[in-house]
Amino acid sequence: MNLKVALLQLLPGKGLTEQTMIGKKACEQAKAMGAHIALFPEMWSSGYYIPQDEKAVNELSVSVKDDFVHGFRALAADLEMAIGITFLERHEPRPLNSSFFLTEKGRKCFIILRYTPVHLLMRRCCQRAKTFMWRIWMLEKT
Secondary structure, three states, X not given: OOOOEEEOOOOOOOOHHHHHHHHHHHHHHHHHOOOOEEEOOOOOOOOOOOXXXXXXXXXXXXXXXXXXXXXXXXXXXXXXXXXXXXXXXXXXXXXXXXXXXXXXXXXXEEEEXXXXXXXXXXXXXXXXXXXXXEEEEOOOOO
């Protein structure tokens, strides 16, 4: 079996709703072209737009329980394909740049990999990163 991976190179929309619509359409097109996996660009939820105001950054962040993540979980199950979704994850004390690898099994979708490069870039808000560290969590079911 040949494994086909769609590297989605997409232009960002205006806001989370448009990002979701663009992303879902791209996954559907990738599936139609025979892809088994669709991978999003980094920070897809915000198109890598990061305001300089800490409150605005927090407002852009997405919870793991929000419709954005659940929508892509449902899509992975519907399309019977794996999706690597990326987003600005709501987290304390500051949001994280997260990636979830979603895969379907028997009409259900599981997060099988959570990858979060933790950029230590926010003394006050969004200054350039001087250091960073990597964390990878393997999750069985969520």
